[in-house]
Amino acid sequence: MNQSPLVELDDLDRRILVQLQQDCALTNQELAGRVHASPPTCLRRVRRLVETGVITRQVAILAPEKIGSSLTAIVEITLDIQAAENLAAFETAMLNEPAVLQCYRVSTGPDFVVVAQVPDMPAYHALVHRAFTAQANVRNVRTFFSVHRAKFETRVDISEA
Structure with missing residues (x-):
């Protein structure tokens, strides 16, 4: 890394x-x-x-439910082949997918955890087809849908350790 x-x-x-x-x-x-x-x-x-890159962007944080994008999907992705170029190719695909808000390469379990925000279930199905199942190297897709968001923060704790 x-x-x-x-x-x-x-x-x-x-x-x-x-x-x-x-x-x-x-x-x-x-x-x-x-x-x-x-x-x-x-x-x-x-x-x-x-x-120095401490501040990377300054953005407006939107309320998805106010703009018709109320379905949050937390998706676990497992690839067939985990070679560096395959992992990088999947990450690139996620970078280019507007519905994907976050993409993490994780250890122990799936290869990636992706957080996506879509308007509804048909939009989610379109995302799955376009971004996951259309990719030949995706072996498994497991999705959790948020039914309630108890906390959402973008801040990083910067208190001294």
């Missing part, structure tokens, strides 16, 4: 990250006020966090 070097974070970096994970739409002035730093210092710190 390709591991990036750790980025050293001080207390101000952590305060900035906590605030941005709660609301990335804050102006630099608002952010500086919340983390008790000057706006120029805050702007420099945020730029450094972006440049």
Whole structure:
């Protein structure tokens, strides 16, 4: 696995990250006020966090049920052949599939766990055909459907270990 070097974070970096994970739409002035730093210092710190890859994207998080995409599928995928090129090919296919929100290569059990968001069961069946069964190397597909989401977070705990 390709591991990036750790980025050293001080207390101000952590305060900035906590605030941005709660609301990335804050102006630099608002952010500086919340983390008790000057706006120029805050702007420099945020730029450094972006440049070093600590902040990878700033996005809007949507409520899927409000836009007609209320079926969440958690899918276990087992491949026939687990050679590096086959694993990479499956990952590439998942990267190109709009319904797939998350794709994890896992150990002990299936090869991948995929989280997909679709409007309904016919859309799920279309996804299965298009992304899983149409691929010659997929041996097994096992799906769990969410009936209730008790927690959904995008934030990462950045408290010191």
